[in-house]
Amino acid sequence: MPAEPYRIDSPIVIDATASSPLTTSLDGVEAAPAAEPIAAPKSSYSAEEIHALLPHRYPFALVDRIIEYVPAKHAIGIKNVTFNEPHFQGHFPGHPIMPGVLIVEAMAQVGGIVLMQIPGVQGLCVFAGIDKVRFRRPVVPGDQLVMTVELLAMKRLRFGKMRGRAEVDGQLVCEGDLMFSVVESATTPEGE
Numbered sequence: 498m499p500a501e502p503y504r505i506d507s508p509i510v511i512d513a514t515a516s517s518p519l520t521t522s523l524d525g526v527e528a529a530p531a532a533e534p535i536a537a538p539k540s541s542y543s544a545e546e547i548h549a550l551l552p553h554r555y556p557f558a559l560v561d562r563i564i565e566y567v568p569a570k571h572a573i574g575i576k577n578v579t580f581n582e583p584h585f586q587g588h589f590p591g592h593p594i595m596p597g598v599l600i601v602e603a604m605a606q607v608g609g610i611v612l613m614q615i616p617g618v619q620g621l622c623v624f625a626g627i628d629k630v631r632f633r634r635p636v637v638p639g640d641q642l643v644m645t646v647e648l649l650a651m652k653r654l655r656f657g658k659m660r661g662r663a664e665v666d667g668q669l670v671c672e673g674d675l676m677f678s679v680v681e682s683a684t685t686p687e688g689e
Contacts (some may be wrong), residue, residue, distance in 0.1 A: 630673030
């Protein structure tokens with residue numbers, strides 16, 4: 498007759514007499530091998546990891562680091578604004594100011610980190626609209642732009658809305674709502 502399998506509700510019997518070693522009814526039962534730990538989602542991303550998720554490259558890669566990421570909810574990214582960026586040559590000579598459209602694009606790229614990791618989202622995320630965008634102060638070389646982007650809604654994994662907020666030294670620089678559409682890209686196989 499085969500041995501009975503160990504039942505989780507079996508009583509544990511402890512013999513605590515001084516003359517015998519401590520034993521339990523579990524003696525002789527082999528422990529199951531430890532399962533692989535479930536990896537916690539990443540909460541920050543380096544520039545290299547961002548480049549693996551987003552298609553943008555110099556001079557249009559506008560996020561240097563993600564410092565906080567909550568899957569399918571929000572991300573906070575950093576852009577270190579430097580004088581040697583190409584747009585400062587003409588915007589404006591002697592008084593460099595980061596163009597507002599690039600601030601909005603940088604917020605959208607932070608949002609792209611959230612979008613590209615939602616299961617089922619495949620393709621290229623592009624702007625479908627921009628609403629209620631306001632600029633509060635200029636961004637200049639030497640500033641560190643801190644962008645918080647929150648996913649507000651998503652429809653059929655193809656359309657969605659995010660709210661972005663950019664700050665420098667804790668002061669609001671730009672805020673607005675960003676709408677996106679997911680389109681097939683040249684690198685996405687047809688039919689997936």
